[in-house]
Every structure is written in structure tokens, then in C-alpha cells.
Amino acid sequence: LSHRILFESCPLCASKSIALLKTADCTRHPLYKPSMPPAINWMRCTPCGHVFTDGYFTLEAQAEIFSHTNESQKLGADIERQRQVAARMIEKVLPYVREGTWMDVGFGNGSLLFTAQEYGFTSVGTDLRAENVEMLNGLNIEAYCADLSQVSLKTKCNVISLADVLEHMPYPAQGLQACARLLDDNGVLLISMPNADSMLWRVLDVNNANPYWGELEHYHNFGRKRLYALLMQHGFEPVQYGVSERYRACMEVIVKKKV
Ligand SMILES: [Zn+2]
Secondary structure, X not given: OOOEEEOOOXXXXXXXXXEEEEEEEOOOOOOOOOOOOOEEEEEXXXXXXXXXXXXXXXXXXXXXXXXXXXXXXXXXXXXXXXXXXXXXXXXXXXXXXXXXXXXXXXXXXXXXXXXXXXXXXXXXXXXXXXXXXXXXXXXXXXXXXXXXXXXXXXXXXXXEEEEOOHHXXXXXXXXXXXXXXXXXXXXEEEEEEEOOOOHHHHHHHHOOOOHHHHOOOOOEEOOHXXXXXXXXXXXXXXXXXXXXXXXXXXXXXXXXXXX
């Protein structure tokens, strides 16, 4: 039984010049099951330098992984502390956008949506975990259990947050194309993910303590440089860099549509 559909070329630039970078153990990951391969193969694209897994999960393998939800991904998890973290994310956005519709992609525990609502935004969410979507609908918040490319809304979004989301998508460019369609021309994206260009990432590597090589749910290890190039290629322009408090070694970037 094959768990992954292999990338035949770089998922960002489509070059076929890709080579194995390293193999990492994933058996200590909380979502790991003994029926899965015990290691993740990480590839590197020669021309663009992007680092990605050798393939993405089949629908069956994905269903197996999504049959379990981490405590931190449950709706309302750690709500009091998460509200503080979410508030600091929202305050980074306020200089650019003060009101309107805020869509959070992969809303997880919901803290960003709940807090955006407190700040006066209309919250909309998408998530791949049906249980979370039903619970959010039950709280009168518009939510969809769908891939971003399938989502269509009555009005354009003023903010779309992709908090630790793009690195989970087999083809991140497709996610960005959906955002370009759903975002108002004066809106912003808030994007967070680990930054493989950071010194902290290198320190974690040297100490053999980098959790991201064994992260079952990630297909990509972006650095700031490769992320910015991808954004520029898809009609976006990063306007503010920051570090993220959500996960280790993460960056948090505010992005506008290119005029
Ligand atoms: Zn490439």
C-alpha cells in the first residue's frame, strides 16, 4: 500500500531536477500509526532551492491521519492563552485593514476567528476537520469543510489568514491563486509558517532537535526568501515581516495584492 503520491517535479517551479536531501524519522509524531512508512524523504529542487517531501498523502492515508485530532486542534482548545496570541496577530493587521470579512483557512481551534470577531470583523472559516466545521456553524459562524479552491463567497474577504497552512498544501500556488480570487483588492493576507532561513532553524538542526523534518502534516520547508519569491510570482507583495508566537521558528508575514 502506497501512502504518498510522489512529486515528479518541484511542486513550486516544476523543474524535474530534484534530489534527495535527507530522510527523517517520523515514528514519534503524535499522528503516526505503525501502518505508515517510518520515515519522510525530503527533496531539494536544484534550480529554485525549494525543500519538500517526496510526495503527498493519498486520500486514504489523509483520512487515516485526519481520523485523529490533536488536542491543540480542537475547537476552543487553550482558549484563554490562544486569545492573547490571536490578538497580537490581529493587531499586526489593523494598520492595513480595520474591518470587514476575515477568513481563516484551516481555523483549527478557532481562536483567530473568535478573536477577529471580538475586534469587529465578520469571521468565516474553512477546515478539513468536519467536526470542527459543524461546531463552528453551531456557533453561527460561517464555516466550510472544503479545499480553498472550492470555496466561493458572496463578498470578497478583507483579510485571509493562512496560519500554518501553506506548508500543508501539496501545491501551495493553488492556495495562493484561490486567495487572489477571494481577497478584496485592498485586502491583506496574513501568512505564518516555519522559516527555514532563520538562525533558530539552523540551531535546531545542529542540535538534532528540529521538529519539522519529522512533521507528518507538512509537505514543505519554506524559508522567507522562497516564500517571498512565490508570493511575488502570484501577484502578491509582502509588506511586513514578523516572527510568530504560534509555533517554533515561525514567521508571520503581511501580504498585499500587487498594484
Ligand atoms: Zn523548484
